[in-house]
Amino acid sequence: MIQLNDEFYIGEGEIRFCYEHPHNKQLCIKIPRPETTREYTNKELLYFKKLSKRNKSKYSYPFYSDFHHEEATNLGLGQIFDLVRDETTGEISKTLEYYLTENNIIEDKRLKQALDVLKQQMAKHKVFTRDLRARNICCKLNKDDSIELIIIDGIGHRDFFPFADWFHYFSKKKVDRTFTKWHFDSLEDQRQFLIKDAKK
Ligand SMILES: Nc1ncnc2c1ncn2[C@@H]1O[C@H](COP(=O)(O)OP(=O)(O)O)[C@@H](O)[C@H]1O
Numbered sequence: 001m002i003q004l005n006d007e008f009y010i011g012e013g014e015i016r017f018c019y020e021h022p023h024n025k026q027l028c029i030k031i032p033r034p035e036t037t038r039e040y041t042n043k044e045l046l047y048f049k050k051l052s053k054r055n056k057s058k059y060s061y062p063f064y065s066d067f068h069h070e071e072a073t074n075l076g077l078g079q080i081f082d083l084v085r086d087e088t089t090g091e092i093s094k095t096l097e098y099y100l101t102e103n104n105i106i107e108d109k110r111l112k113q114a115l116d117v118l119k120q121q122m123a124k125h126k127v128f129t130r131d132l133r134a135r136n137i138c139c140k141l142n143k144d145d146s147i148e149l150i151i152i153d154g155i156g157h158r159d160f161f162p163f164a165d166w167f168h169y170f171s172k173k174k175v176d177r178t179f180t181k182w183h184f185d186s187l188e189d190q191r192q193f194l195i196k197d198a199k200k
């Protein structure tokens with residue numbers, strides 16, 4: 001059984017806690033909060049199962065943190081995902097929220113470009129998210145000075161009749177709507193949204 005403790009803690013949200021995998025630096029383990037239902041986790045894992053059939057060699061970069069398998073830990077059953085690390089330092093990548101609110105080393109123009117690439121990849125490969133918040137996206141810093149935005153949480157969608165899974169036209173519309181809904185049409189709008197959200 002995997003032993004987790006504070007030494008491996010990365011962060012947490014409303015659904016789960018995230019830890020570095022003690023034996024593999026490229027992976028993280030997510031532990032659902034006690035109030036998170038198994039049904040919720042199962043739904044998410046089902047969507048990843050569907051995604052596993054995608055041809056990933058066609059992705060321009062790995063734009064979401066993929067699910068691997070489940071493992072028992074001292075804190076309960078955990079879900080193992082890719083851990084996002086900066087290529088420049090090997091450190092765990094910070095979230096887009098961090099770069100929008102706490103550290104302005106990345107120019108807005110570059111963040112906007114990276115968001116456009118993420119959006120295009122999501123539409124092209126029909127990968128949807130129900131929770132496109134800046135804190136659910138990691139910003140990976142690469143050695144060649146490029147950045148990559150990687151979705152770490154919220155993958156999946158609830159549409160009963162999933163047209164968007166089949167036709168590019170619908171898939172692009174759906175991704176456009178998601179970006180608008182989560183205030184990503186401009187970074188000014190996104191910053192305003194984060195300020196309002198923090199006050200709640
Ligand atoms: N794959 C990952 N790579 C790097 N950091 C991560 C990763 N997954 C989660 N984190 C960090 O842990 C926090 C909580 O994880 P998250 O999966 O978003 O939990 P929740 O589902 O409860 O919102 C994130 O906001 C981020 O800071």
Ligand SMILES: [Mg+2]
Nearest residue numbers: 013135136153
């Ligand atoms: Mg989250």
